[in-house]
Amino acid sequence: MIKYFITLIIVFQIIFSSVYIVKGDSEFEVIVVLDDEPASVIVARYGLPFKSETVKEIEKKKAYKVSLLLNDISRNVPIEIEEVFTKVVVGALIKTYSRFIESISSIEGIKLLDKEEVYTIELENNVRMIGAHRVWNLRDNIGQNITGKGIRVAVVDTGVNYSIPALGGGFGLGYKVVGGYDFVDNDPDPMDLDGHGTSVAAIIAGKDENFSGVAPDASILAYRVITSEGRTTTSKIIKGLEKAFEDGASIINLSFGGSGLQASLGSALKNLVESNVVVVAAAGNSGPKSRSIEFPSSLNYVICVGASSNIGAGNLKAEFKINELGKTFEAIPLNGTVHTLKPLNGEIVYVGLGGKDDVANLDLEGKIAIAKRGKYYFSDKAKNAYERGAIALVVFNNVSDNFVGMLKDKVPIPVVSLSGEDGERIVQELGYRRLTGKLTVLEDDYQLAWFTSRGPISPFYIKPNLLAPGDTILTINLAGKYTNISGTSFAAPHVSGAVALIRQAMPKLRPREIMNLLMDSALPLSTGEGLYSVNVQGGGLIRVDSAIESDFVMDPGYLIFHLSPLNQTEFERNLRIYSLYGERLNITISNFWGDYGGFSLMVENVKMLNQSVHEATLKAKLMEGENGQYFGWLNISSSKCVQHLPIAVYVNPVGLTVNVTEAFAHAKISAPAEIVFGSITLYFPSGEVKRIEYKPNTNITFKLQVEGEYWISASLKTGLGEIAGYYILSYGNMSREPTPLTTLVEESAVRTISYMVLNTIFTTQTIIIASIILYALVKKRLQFRQTDLSTKFEP
Numbered sequence: 139m140i141k142y143f144i145t146l147i148i149v150f151q152i153i154f155s156s157v158y159i160v161k162g163d164s165e166f167e168v169i170v171v172l173d174d175e176p177a178s179v180i181v182a183r184y185g186l187p188f189k190s191e192t193v194k195e196i197e198k199k200k201a202y203k204v205s206l207l208l209n210d211i212s213r214n215v216p217i218e219i220e221e222v223f224t225k226v227v228v229g230a231l232i233k234t235y236s237r238f239i240e241s242i243s244s245i246e247g248i249k250l251l252d253k254e255e256v257y258t259i260e261l262e263n264n265v266r267m268i269g270a271h272r273v274w275n276l277r278d279n280i281g282q283n284i285t286g287k288g289i290r291v292a293v294v295d296t297g298v299n300y301s302i303p304a305l306g307g308g309f310g311l312g313y314k315v316v317g318g319y320d321f322v323d324n325d326p327d328p329m330d331l332d333g334h335g336t337s338v339a340a341i342i343a344g345k346d347e348n349f350s351g352v353a354p355d356a357s358i359l360a361y362r363v364i365t366s367e368g369r370t371t372t373s374k375i376i377k378g379l380e381k382a383f384e385d386g387a388s389i390i391n392l393s394f395g396g397s398g399l400q401a402s403l404g405s406a407l408k409n410l411v412e413s414n415v416v417v418v419a420a421a422g423n424s425g426p427k428s429r430s431i432e433f434p435s436s437l438n439y440v441i442c443v444g445a446s447s448n449i450g451a452g453n454l455k456a457e458f459k460i461n462e463l464g465k466t467f468e469a470i471p472l473n474g475t476v477h478t479l480k481p482l483n484g485e486i487v488y489v490g491l492g493g494k495d496d497v498a499n500l501d502l503e504g505k506i507a508i509a510k511r512g513k514y515y516f517s518d519k520a521k522n523a524y525e526r527g528a529i530a531l532v533v534f535n536n537v538s539d540n541f542v543g544m545l546k547d548k549v550p551i552p553v554v555s556l557s558g559e560d561g562e563r564i565v566q567e568l569g570y571r572r573l574t575g576k577l578t579v580l581e582d583d584y585q586l587a588w589f590t591s592r593g594p595i596s597p598f599y600i601k602p603n604l605l606a607p608g609d610t611i612l613t614i615n616l617a618g619k620y621t622n623i624s625g626t627s628f629a630a631p632h633v634s635g636a637v638a639l640i641r642q643a644m645p646k647l648r649p650r651e652i653m654n655l656l657m658d659s660a661l662p663l664s665t666g667e668g669l670y671s672v673n674v675q676g677g678g679l680i681r682v683d684s685a686i687e688s689d690f691v692m693d694p695g696y697l698i699f700h701l702s703p704l705n706q707t708e709f710e711r712n713l714r715i716y717s718l719y720g721e722r723l724n725i726t727i728s729n730f731w732g733d734y735g736g737f738s739l740m741v742e743n744v745k746m747l748n749q750s751v752h753e754a755t756l757k758a759k760l761m762e763g764e765n766g767q768y769f770g771w772l773n774i775s776s777s778k779c780v781q782h783l784p785i786a787v788y789v790n791p792v793g794l795t796v797n798v799t800e801a802f803a804h805a806k807i808s809a810p811a812e813i814v815f816g817s818i819t820l821y822f823p824s825g826e827v828k829r830i831e832y833k834p835n836t837n838i839t840f841k842l843q844v845e846g847e848y849w850i851s852a853s854l855k856t857g858l859g860e861i862a863g864y865y866i867l868s869y870g871n872m873s874r875e876p877t878p879l880t881t882l883v884e885e886s887a888v889r890t891i892s893y894m895v896l897n898t899i900f901t902t903q904t905i906i907i908a909s910i911i912l913y914a915l916v917k918k919r920l921q922f923r924q925t926d927l928s929t930k931f932e933p
Contacts, residue, residue: 204223293393317385319362396433605676
């Protein structure tokens with residue numbers, strides 16, 4: 139019997155260990171990026187023609203460097219080189235085994251490794267809504283109408299059906315679609331088989347007798363990187379970006395996204411932006427959930443576009459204000475709800491889950507009922523409340539975010555949804571005082587689309603950057619027919635088309651300046667009682683006519699202040715205002731915050747640095763107030779235009795003070811409770827990110843390498859739990875921000891069990907199983923002895 143037991147254990151060990159080997163040592167693709175400048179950066183720095191022999195020689199040397207390094211690696215590690223990149227990153231797509239990842243990543247000269255990631259894609263009135271039709275009547279500096287003429291926009295998507303009349307009816311020079319490539323089937327024909335890319339291209343630059351895109355005379359470069367099933371990979375995207383740069387793209391449109399944070403793709407996009415290419419990306423369709431903006435639109439150097447409604451789409455907007463709290467809450471009308479003919483005012487009454495038993499003993503006559511989501515249909519909750527006399531129903535979510543719901547049956551009172559966080563707060567307030575509210579549900583073309591993804595993404599920058607029409611958009615489908623379609627995928631190309639108009643009108647503007655100009659010339663959208671947060675609309679609804687008619691641009695394009703009651707009660711930021719035409723400006727700043735949310739925001743000083751540059755100093759000062767984020771806009775005016783500068787103020791539990799002496803920064807941290815441990819993350823203008831373990835009661839000192847902004851993040855574990863604080867340090871040239879390659883905490887791109895860990899697991903298993911076998915043998919031996927003794931003492 140013991141032999142069978144041992145045999146079974148050994149078989150089990152072989153099977154069990156082989157499972158670990160298969161799981162931990164699987165073969166997969168990774169992108170290797172070298173610590174080297176790609177051709178795009180060198181071309182932009184020295185103004186070289188991209189297809190010149192000099193650039194070809196540079197690319198050849200970069201490719202040789204990649205091959206040399208990978209061939210050297212292959213002597214010790216089995217790898218297969220699948221693709222070499224030289225234009226927007228220097229690196230390669232390779233195939234290898236997980237146990238070799240750590241050893242490859244530690245080799246000198248390798249900047250980062252990324253696992254090959256999979257991504258998915260999920261006019262007339264709209265053109266008028268953003269002011270594009272007004273721009274077409276303006277003239278550029280050589281007298282041409284501003285219609286995008288001479289500007290190439292790359293659509294990196296499912297390809298483009300270039301055969302339809304609105305997109306030129308052909309492919310190649312002399313047609314609307316002047317170039318492209320199919321990276322799915324690896325051939326030079328980027329014909330669309332899905333329709334997504336065709337609809338995107340039509341919004342950017344489509345043109346026929348009944349239809350016009352935003353920039354009707356712009357040229358399209360079509361790159362098919364997404365399959366008909368809506369999937370693509372990091373390496374295909376990078377190949378599309380490389381070809382777009384090679385083909386002279388001035389703007390790149392990315393109407394897809396994902397949750398994966400690929401540093402290799404971030405590096406490629408960063409290099410493109412530094413090479414004077416504007417990158418525009420869709421925010422995503424995961425609203426109304428907060429912190430849902432997708433990568434790569436979440437990168438601070440990519441223009442992130444959320445979706446607004448569209449003129450004539452019949453969209454409803456809800457406004458829900460509680461008088462005693464002095465606050466307007468973001469509410470969403472349920473699909474199928476009725477309008478309000480006038481604002482509804484009444485006492486607010488909590489009705490639990492809204493069932494018949496919940497409301498049976500409540501007086502709801504002339505009152506606004508508020509119920510928690512769950513158990514009953516929305517329409518049943520509304521009927522129950524209505525039968526007791528309620529004039530409206532507010533349903534709050536059973537999780538923190540808001541939701542979009544639909545009524546099963548028609549009900550005579552308006553029904554709106556509210557986030558779980560806001561609903562719980564209202565119910566808590568009702569526990570000890572009476573509250574009254576005002577609710578309106580009206581049709582409004584100028585509002586946020588409910589599905590658009592929202593921020594915040596980072597305490598150091600604002601996302602999304604702006605909104606564009608994305609709900610019920612008129613465009614052209616794969617068959618060349620007019621169609622209505624919704625999604626941030628179709629908001630982004632409005633901005634790409636607008637950038638094409640700006641690049642024709644103002645060819646000297648760089649990507650950062652264009653982003654700032656679009657944000658600050660946008661129209662902030664209102665909930666009725668107040669403005670939507672910068673976390674959901676950025677600067678607001680794009681107005682390309684206002685951008686092109688502006689005579690100044692600001693840097694930065696928004697301001698963020700960090701305050702704390704602990705040694706960080708004041709914070710100053712500088713704002714520079716540049717004349718676009720070298721003329722002297724007469725600048726005024728108005729409608730800035732007074733006492734608001736327990737702090738004040740004041741303009742300390744406005745001075746002229748030279749005839750075409752002004753600098754304003756703004757100070758935020760904390761008097762009292764709760765931790766949280768506050769937002770608003772400043773109106774910056776010249777004699778010709780008004781721009782709106784988005785502002786975000788964070789009140790944090792952790793205080794950070796920073797002093798600078800002789801190119802060194804010294805940061806001191808204050809917390810409301812004893813610090814157990816913590817970490818500091820430093821973001822440098824060079825793009826470097828450094829993490830430091832924080833020891834309580836010590837200061838952090840680091841060298842200021844170059845001029846620009848430095849971001850400091852402190853994350854602490856204290857007796858009160860996990861808390862955080864932030865600081866933005868401006869050193870010299872403000873226009874240079876950190877450019878992190880991902881947007882959240884940067885973890886190892888390739889998540890795998892290390893080979894050493896596998897060995898440890900295997901060894902531990904072996905010891906355990908050997909112990910079991912030894913125990914079994916000893917037990918058997920004792921049983922033999924017991925049997926022998928018992929025989930001796932039997933009668």
